[in-house]
Amino acid sequence: WIKDNAAAFGGDPDLITLFGESAGGGSISIHLISPVTKGLVRRGIMQSGTMNAPWSYMSGERAEQIGKILIQDCGCNVSLLENSPRKVMDCM
Numbered sequence: 001w002i003k004d005n006a007a008a009f010g011g012d013p014d015l016i017t018l019f020g021e022s023a024g025g026g027s028i029s030i031h032l033i034s035p036v037t038k039g040l041v042r043r044g045i046m047q048s049g050t051m052n053a054p055w056s057y058m059s060g061e062r063a064e065q066i067g068k069i070l071i072q073d074c075g076c077n078v079s080l081l082e083n084s085p086r087k088v089m090d091c092m
Helices: 002-009 023-033 060-073 085-091
Strands: 017-021 043-047
Touching: 017 023, 023 043
Parallel strands: 017 043
Antiparallel strands: none
């Protein structure tokens, strides 16, 4: 959308710069090396965060652990997650 509409806002669609702060900076660093966004963005400004920051990534196991804690903190039944994930989402 940005590339397609940059000119309408006075921008150059071939010189798009992304900006992100903290976790957003981590996202920008990933965009800059991703083959998916190749050719879409030219530069990135990363303020206080990169994909190499220890807080910007975690193992799948840790992400699952944190997700289950969130489910419980929302007062939902974590045991439904495997067979009825829709029920968990509706609860949350």
